[in-house]
Amino acid sequence: MDRLLIRGGRRLCGEVTISGAKNAALPELCAALLTEEALTLRNVPRLRDVATMRTLLERMGVAVQTHGERGGMTLHAAGPLDPVAPYELVKTMRASILVLGPLLARCGHARVSLPGGCAIGSRPVDQHIKGLQAMGAEIAVEHGDIVARLPAGRSRLRGARITTDMVTVTGTENLMMAATLAEGQTVLENAAQEPEVVDLAELLICMGARIEGHGTSRIVIEGAEALHGAEHAVVADRIEAGTFLCAVAAAGGEAWLAAARADHLDAVIDKLRDAGVTVEEAADGIRVHSPGGAALKAQSFRTTEYPGFPTDMQAQFMALNAIAQGPSAVTETIFENRFMHVQELVRLGAQIRIDGRTAFVEGGARLSGATVMATDLRASASLVIAGLVAEGETVVDRIYHLDRGYDQMEVKLRALGADIERIA
Ligand SMILES: CC(=O)N[C@H]1[C@@H](OP(=O)(O)OP(=O)(O)OC[C@H]2O[C@@H](n3ccc(=O)[nH]c3=O)[C@H](O)[C@@H]2O)O[C@H](CO)[C@@H](O)[C@@H]1O
Numbered sequence: 001m002d003r004l005l006i007r008g009g010r011r012l013c014g015e016v017t018i019s020g021a022k023n024a025a026l027p028e029l030c031a032a033l034l035t036e037e038a039l040t041l042r043n044v045p046r047l048r049d050v051a052t053m054r055t056l057l058e059r060m061g062v063a064v065q066t067h068g069e070r071g072g073m074t075l076h077a078a079g080p081l082d083p084v085a086p087y088e089l090v091k092t093m094r095a096s097i098l099v100l101g102p103l104l105a106r107c108g109h110a111r112v113s114l115p116g117g118c119a120i121g122s123r124p125v126d127q128h129i130k131g132l133q134a135m136g137a138e139i140a141v142e143h144g145d146i147v148a149r150l151p152a153g154r155s156r157l158r159g160a161r162i163t164t165d166m167v168t169v170t171g172t173e174n175l176m177m178a179a180t181l182a183e184g185q186t187v188l189e190n191a192a193q194e195p196e197v198v199d200l201a202e203l204l205i206c207m208g209a210r211i212e213g214h215g216t217s218r219i220v221i222e223g224a225e226a227l228h229g230a231e232h233a234v235v236a237d238r239i240e241a242g243t244f245l246c247a248v249a250a251a252g253g254e255a256w257l258a259a260a261r262a263d264h265l266d267a268v269i270d271k272l273r274d275a276g277v278t279v280e281e282a283a284d285g286i287r288v289h290s291p292g293g294a295a296l297k298a299q300s301f302r303t304t305e306y307p308g309f310p311t312d313m314q315a316q317f318m319a320l321n322a323i324a325q326g327p328s329a330v331t332e333t334i335f336e337n338r339f340m341h342v343q344e345l346v347r348l349g350a351q352i353r354i355d356g357r358t359a360f361v362e363g364g365a366r367l368s369g370a371t372v373m374a375t376d377l378r379a380s381a382s383l384v385i386a387g388l389v390a391e392g393e394t395v396v397d398r399i400y401h402l403d404r405g406y407d408q409m410e411v412k413l414r415a416l417g418a419d420i421e422r423i424a
């Protein structure tokens with residue numbers, strides 16, 4: 001099992017290019033199920049989750065080809081499709097629930113294994129199911145599988161007005177995709193406004209879908225009988241960019257993050273600036289300059305839906321807070337169990353106490369290297385950031401979590417001058 005060995009203490013200077021977003025690429029791969037024609041995506045990141053999604057789609061009968069150096073991928077779901085997502089693939093990746101809406105809309109039936117529990121919370125999919133039921137689907141859970149079908153005599157879902165109980169990103173994406181092929185109008189109230197939802201909507205519009213209001217909490221979709229092929233570039237990964245911003249902030253140095261979208265990172269950039277980091281926004285990237293974590297001022301924050309502070313950046317910013325000066329309070333409001341990195345950061349010397357949904361970080365810690373265990377994707381990234389500033393050697397174990405969502409993170413960090421290598 002691969003691990004990362006980091007010798008901390010180096011400043012990070014240079015340039016890296018931010019990859020396409022995992023959380024946009026995954027639903028966009030699923031969008032290929034909505035049309036008989038070929039869909040070409042560019043800027044698809046090289047990630048384990050993308051490979052898993054590819055395997056899942058191929059198993060259903062989608063022909064997939066990669067091309068070029070720049071993450072080109074063509075998917076052709078000409079049919080016939082086998083609308084089944086089995087447990088062995090679904091269990092490793094939450095986003096596999098995103099095949100449910102498109103399969104039901106295209107094939108009229110689907111069997112998708114319930115995504116397994118994950119380290120950050122229970123993560124039910126009741127809102128996906130409720131929304132599809134409102135669109136006329138009959139849904140039962142049988143032997144751990146969601147079994148969904150259209151009632152006898154119906155060939156299409158029907159448009160509906162759906163208000164989800166909470167803002168759900170993949171829920172919004174699943175229902176938006178299903179609605180593109182439904183009969184009539186669907187209105188999604190309380191919709192997620194994340195840039196990845198907007199990027200998916202833009203792709204669907206290129207495929208002939210009629211969608212308005214994406215990027216707001218009310219999305220209106222006029223269903224069409226069929227969608228066609230399209231070509232689309234996946235939006236840059238704001239969480240990867242935010243992770244590199246925190247890494248440079250903590251280690252100190254100056255870096256250019258090519259292709260990063262500052263306009264998708266307002267909440268994180270505001271906190272970094274308040275901490276004392278210089279962040280310059282440009283149309284084609286972000287420049288960051290930091291004196292190093294020990295010279296920064298820790299920042300309190302609470303995670304919320306976009307455009308608030310992203311839960312997917314909570315762990316990385318907490319690593320920064322651990323070494324920055326002064327106390328801070330970090331409140332996680334999206335997932336009930338997303339502090340798994342805390343005990344590992346403490347092993348590196350951080351002083352953090354958890355009380356309910358808030359972690360109280362003392363700040364000013366001098367971290368020292370140790371062997372730590374990655375428990376989920378962003379927890380892993382937070383441990384890497386801590387390792388970059390810790391004195392001596394840090395080994396981050398179980399980095400398969402990191403590979404789910406970061407495109408060659410250690411290669412990019414090495415390009416910035418970090419002493420980091422992958423070991424067996
Ligand atoms: C592949 C992908 O895009 N993953 C992102 C997506 O996950 P994901 O879409 O799974 O997260 P949601 O936005 O759905 O979850 C938000 C909250 O709603 C709850 N909930 C959600 C759906 C539902 O049917 N019932 C329910 O109770 C969840 O348990 C959670 O507490 O958004 C999260 C929140 O920004 C990010 O951390 C993930 O990186």
Ligand SMILES: C=C(OP(=O)(O)O)C(=O)O
Nearest residue numbers: 023094095312377378405
């Ligand atoms: C929680 C995340 O991903 P997923 O929803 O795929 O588990 C994440 O990207 O931080």
